[in-house]
Amino acid sequence: RATHSRLGGPGRWLLATPANYVGGLQVLTRAQLAGAAPTTLDIAEGFRPDAFAAATRDLVGAPGPHSEGPYYTALVPTQLARLLAAGPEAVEAAAAYDAIVLGGARLDDELARRAADAGVHAVSSYGMSETASGCVYDGFPLEGVSVRLGEGDRIELSGATLTHGYRLRPDLTAKAFTADGWLSTNDVGSFHDDGSLVVLGRIDDMLNTGGVKVPAAGVEAALTAHSQVRAACVVALPDVEWGERIAAVIVPEPAVPESADPASGDEAPGDRPPPQARGDLDEELRALVRERLGRAAVPKLLRYVPELPLIGPGKVDRAAVRAVFED
Structure with a gap:
């Protein structure tokens, strides 16, 4: 309703x-x-x-x-x-x-x-x-729903839409709900000046490189702002010097050839940027992230894939993304 x-x-x-x-x-x-x-x-x-x-x-x-x-x-x-x-x-x-x-x-x-x-x-x-x-x-809670930020800017929610708990798991229920009945999510957020909520990403998707905390969602937003990027996923990889290094998997936006039927959904082998163009795109993407989020947020590794691996509807399988860099 x-x-x-x-x-x-x-x-x-x-x-x-x-x-x-x-x-x-x-x-x-x-x-x-x-x-x-x-x-x-x-x-x-x-x-x-x-x-x-x-x-x-x-x-x-x-x-x-x-x-x-x-x-x-x-x-x-x-x-x-x-x-x-x-x-x-x-x-x-x-x-x-x-x-x-x-x-x-x-x-x-x-x-x-x-x-x-x-x-x-x-x-x-x-x-x-x-x-x-x-x-x-669009950043504003529905009628009957309230939003606040808890410790560490963790997003907390209340209202009639909430579950009463986890079936047969009172331990999980006690962990997820605050003493005053709010659901404590695994997401970090902030508020715009107009009061709208900004979801920065999951707590376990916050990257820490060289002591600087970087939201994976913020880096992904910067990458997908480029006209040649359809989708992106950013993960952290272990690094001896930096603790974690930022790595990004990119799905490039296909260029539709004049002879192709846009409604067919088919892509010719040459639809995606050729390998020799990737170096220039790499630099443009890194510059875009640097401009928006600072030097610490710039991905040190970039890989290109046809599609992001998914787990559930629209949810990226980050473990599978990390595996891309193991090759």
């Missing part, structure tokens, strides 16, 4: 993420509350922008409650990025929604800008299974 209140009232929902995760489950719950059966996108064989466009047409064209909208869906940022890169039909479908709630991973500034330029209303959400999915939208 709080989601509908924030977005513009009850409406129709497209389920485009797995229903066995809390984000997908919440789409079904919202559809039930709205009294309109959800349209379901089959993602058993992966997410395809053309299938998303077809499902959107079904959603908008079906008779019944809320036939005039509003229309909503929930995606992870990787899905949104693929829609924006897939061509006019996919972008038009994304723009048909009154709001697309983004969760599962951080929505970086560059992707948010590209969505806005394309007329897509993307809403960044922050939450987790313990909060019944996203409970902070």
Whole structure:
């Protein structure tokens, strides 16, 4: 109900993420509350922008409650990025929604800008299974939710969306909740001057190099601000001299050749930057991080991969990313 209140009232929902995760489950719950059966996108064989466009047409064209909208869906940022890169039909479908709630991973500034330029209303959400999915939208808590910063700027949440605890694990429940009933998350944050929450990253993703603490999410945001970077993941590797050294895995943005069909999703072998161009891109990326976050935050190692390894919808498998540097 709080989601509908924030977005513009009850409406129709497209389920485009797995229903066995809390984000997908919440789409079904919202559809039930709205009294309109959800349209379901089959993602058993992966997410395809053309299938998303077809499902959107079904959603908008079906008779019944809320036939005039509003229309909503929930995606992870990787899905949104693929829609924006897939061509006019996919972008038009994304723009048909009154709001697309983004969760599962951080929505970086560059992707948010590209969505806005394309007329897509993307809403960044922050939450987790313990909060019944996203409970902070675009930095501001939903009605009935409160946010504060605890020790070490750890994000703490309260409100009716919280779990009562972990089943058969009173030890975990006692560890996760403060004495006054707030959920103590594993994320670090800060507040903008307007009071909106900024999620800096998970506590265990804070990097410490040469005694300087660097948020991995901040380095990733700087890297993905480059036009030739689709996605990035930053991790810490053991280092005798620095304690930890910063390493980054980069998914380069493909260049679409004139002969390619943007909606096909296919990439020719030459779509990605050739090896001889990587040196220049390396330097540009390091300069971008240095300018935004300072010298200590600059990655000492960069690797390029076709896609980031995932664990769950939109969540990067950082252990697998670290393994990239073991080769």
